[in-house]
Amino acid sequence: MTIWTTSAAADTASRILDVAERLVQLRGYNAFSYADVAAELGLTKAALHYHFASKAALGIALINRHTSRFFATLADVDSLGPTAAARVTGYTELYARVLRQHRMCLCGMLAADYLTLPEPMRAAVIAFFNRNEAWMTSVLEKGVEDGSLRLNETAADAASALVGAVEGLMLVARAYDDVERFERSAAQLVAALTK
Amino acid sequence: MTIWTTSAAADTASRILDVAERLVQLRGYNAFSYADVAAELGLTKAALHYHFASKAALGIALINRHTSRFFATLADVDSLGPTAAARVTGYTELYARVLRQHRMCLCGMLAADYLTLPEPMRAAVIAFFNRNEAWMTSVLEKGVEDGSLRLNETAADAASALVGAVEGLMLVARAYDDVERFERSAAQLVAALTK
């Protein structure tokens, strides 16, 4: 049993997930292969199939790990204890970091590939968005309660608009290879909440 | 020389574009093939290669035709002569129509596939977004001039945010298979312009 603290060489399954995650975020689910991942890690395709029996299984593991990590990081944003507007800005900043690596949001990319995905992957993608919206709804509700935000719609509706909008800002900004474009647009979304 | 008025059976190249366009909007550029299109039209792959020598050539033709048609339709929205807010709503309604067919915006989908596209296709995708933003910028500027809109940022910045946001609202709403979700969110974007 290996004890993980920090750094250290990750096990093979983790390294497979690392590479596959990056490739999906860069190229999409249908434009990466076991051969791509294997070559990058100096393994064979057969070795990958030992760790993840099928591409669908790899895909599901990818989404699940990403979702866990993302909401762990979001909890850190919460623990900074700022205002609702600052928290939403923290949320957009998480995505700006992804963009700086020229990557799309993993689940945003999979949303584009959605109709080609096996059902279990679809469900995991939707679960990610549901959690995004639930987090955002909670943040907006607190902002309304403390008077820092004024909404003309329900917090849930405002949250779903924000989550969707951020995905699109990433999608287009990445094509332009222009993170500042994303940041300018995201700042407007936040500003609209407090107007 | 065939005269096109309305309806009538389109020529083969047009029918190829029709099918390929739908498949890209549903599945993405890397998840459709010449075989898919040929089978649907009762042709062979070789016949498709006669009309479009390569997949890249087909892709470029796809974007160019779509761009022409989209801005022709947008001109109709303009000619209705409504206010800036109504024009933006008309813009979002064009995309709602696409969503009702369970399709993503063609260029939004290609933005996801962006890093896998040949350079000429990338340029055509960016040109589409540039024209979207130019149209939207013009609409917003007129709204500011006539006093119907108040912006806290430049019209160009507000336009790029709107265009990007709409793409994301489509992307996520399509995964949820929920056009009303898109419409609720899009209405908020419009409302934020006049607040």
Place this chain on the structure above:
DNA sequence: GTCTATACAGCGATAGAC
């Protein structure tokens, strides 16, 4: 846990007949 080897389907693309 990783390898070699292989199966089998699909891909984009081409040659040449009709």
Place this chain on the structure above:
DNA sequence: GTCTATCGCTGTATAGAC
């Protein structure tokens, strides 16, 4: 303009040795 036939390659996945 469309066909048959085929090429070379890549895709996911499996069997069995080490």
